Amino acid sequence: MEKVKLTAKDYKTKIPIVWCPGCGDFGVLAAIHQAVADLAIPPEKLGVVSGIGCSSRIAGYINAYGFNSIHGRPLPIATGAKVANPELTMLVAGGDGDGYSIGMGHFVHAIRRNPDLTYIVMDNRIYGLTKGQVSPTTPEGDVTKTTPSGNPERPLNPLALALELGATYIAQGFSGNVKHLKELIKKGIEHKGFSLINVLSPCVTFRGKQEYDYVRQHGVYLDELGDYDPSDWNKAHEATQWRDKLPIGVIYHVHGRKTLGDEIAEVQAKARAKKVYKDVRELIDTFR
């Protein structure tokens, strides 16, 4: 088949973007446009399912089959779609509130089930669309509209959690470094099974421009460390536990785990090995 050259421009849409100027999500959008163009994924074979939140609007800004669904549920929706049509490349997108708070149950079970989805979480450490409430990744002590005396709760560590749950591709990117993020997304798409890309994607409106500085000052690029081996679970675990440093890059990546699609195909083969029906009507014999 003749390969058509696709560029990032081919993946843009005309839907007006609602994000604030300076929003980190612009960087994520650019990285996705470039990643899918690099991989030459035909737009009609690309599905983008998102939840609710500022970042979830991203589904409208990519020339694909986009589904800006409901709060916390993009993972099950994308799982259903991928099972229904395994030929689709499925991106799932949302924010920290969507994925790590209201959608946490699905996050845990998606990792357990291992559908071939690439989950991009735009983690801005705040609820932006609802204008500035504390989120599950807001640092302890931070003042927000709902924590006027400082956040009394500890933030969640999604990377460590994903690792414990058995995810086989875990990365952390920074929306201020599109080129680097693009590569993480490409690897995630190419990975067979569930991939998590947590993107530090600052909310300049409710957390200020200094969020960018924070990531620049504390971010550590794993591939620059020289001896970092993303297939080493213990190393990965260590990186997820860093206190004053933010690991950026592929934190953990191993191959070979069966995907949900593999499992379903096996279930079908086993069921058919026991009995095959040529016609639905033959099921009647079950009731005699």
Place this chain on the structure above:
Amino acid sequence: MEEVVLAIAGSGGDGVITAGDFITKSAARKGLHAFMLKSYGPQIRGGESSARIRVSARPVYSQGDFVDVLAVFSWKDFNRFIDEIELREGAVALYDASDPTPLEAVPIPKEKNVRLIPVPFKKLASEELKVPLAKNMVLLGVLAELLNLPADALKDAVMQKFGKKRPEAAEINIKAIDLGSAWVRENLPEGIPYRLQAEGGEPKLVMTGNDALAFGAIKAGINFYAGYPITPASPILEFLARELPRFGGAVIQTEDELAAVTMAVGASWAGARAMTASSGPGISLKQEGIGLAAMAEIPLVVVNVQRAGPSTGIPSKTEQADLFQAIGGTHGDSPRVVLAPADVEDNFQVAVEAFYLAEKYQLPVYILSDQFVGERSETVDEAVLFAREREIKRKLPAPEELGEDYARYKLTEDGVSPMALPGMKGGQHYISGLEHNEKGWPTSSGTLHQVMSEKRAKKLPLIAEESGFVRVYGDEDAKFAVLAWGSSKGAVREAVEAARKKGLKVKAIVPQLIFPLPEKALDAALKGVERALVVELSFSAQFYRFLRAFYDGLPKATYSYARAGGNPLQVQEVLKAIEAHYGEKVEA
């Protein structure tokens, strides 16, 4: 006797349900009609259970109000079902001879004149067979001999279950049946009055409503099912988990109800025929996903096997009180369809109809079943299942509609827009739970919200005019009608028959489509009706109030007979209500 109603009660491990299943199966094989209602206590294992089986030469629509023959392993077990098992005057009760209860303490009113017969079920099983567990099969043999149940068919059913896999079990069970029969010939040669004299017909199938529904979904071409275990809907998940993969479909048991409904939405968005099922509490959780399907116009079938509510309610007992939830659940003006199966075979047809409507009109369709119609077993005629064919089809865009200008929510005459499926070249678009314009782009315009609300609602009157959704039984020209829905049909249909035998002119009207109401068909059915009675198992009379609010065609003299669920409707109580509201004095 043309028919007999028997009940067996016991504790877990007594094999009560197994015995009931064998009786039902053997009746089906002989071409008789059977209806079996299982009842459980809350215990998972070791709790009490009962099976009530009605076997008849004629079609039966209810469990039968009065039990002719009761068989119990202990009176203690029977005590727990005293509320559910009403014995006929002059009934026969077989009980285990070793039961220590003194005769005067047997929990049956003296005035019922019940004949008590001690039978050594346990002793025969443990002494003659050395298999105490086979006591249920001894009981089966006793019943078969006394009631003239088809013994050969009974043994066939036993062989079918155990013959191949556990021949030794089959042998013991058959010996136990023979032992029971022999005991009767020796000790009760005069028999009992309840001897079935019935010619059988063509062999029938036996299925539960839940299985029929799952089977119907497979007939309708379901590709994807997601569900979460819940009583009494789990058998649908289990049936599909076993059978659907053989047809190339996928079944996922999800982490929760939210995932179940949204996975089904996702699968349908990608082109699959998708369904999810649950019961009341689970349906409460699914509301957001159902609203999404309504807003994004995604075909979806949602089954609610209702149980007694609110909240956890009585998980193992039936009720019809989720009607308002089905009609009005989820926020916003959200179009949906509500279908209700009225008996076991109807579950099959309604599943097909649900997919037909969901795919054709691109919206969520509820199947409002309940524990009574879902868990009971009935004999079913094979031909009836496939009597009504539907062409199930989703409207897809023509090639010229694809491309830059493709509009997912294009305004059309019937409100249905061609749906491009992920994978179709040039069909890329964006959808959401947000209000949107024709292209799917989000909007907060009130004007557009009005336009799109109209678009979505346009489908409903068309659905209401789809044919075949109202059934009428009884006197066509009756001036008195009983309106019922779902599982109330059985008792209502028999009550109408009983009333007619008493000389009343009555008909029953049972819509299969509850929302949108098939008004024209109802108008036709109610033509000439001057008084009506709405019968249902909902304490607050939801169906009566729904009809009052949504339908102009009811006669002014329309009455309600409504009570809380738990115990299924009885024919006698419906008959009494008919007589009370008939309008003329009814001779006792």
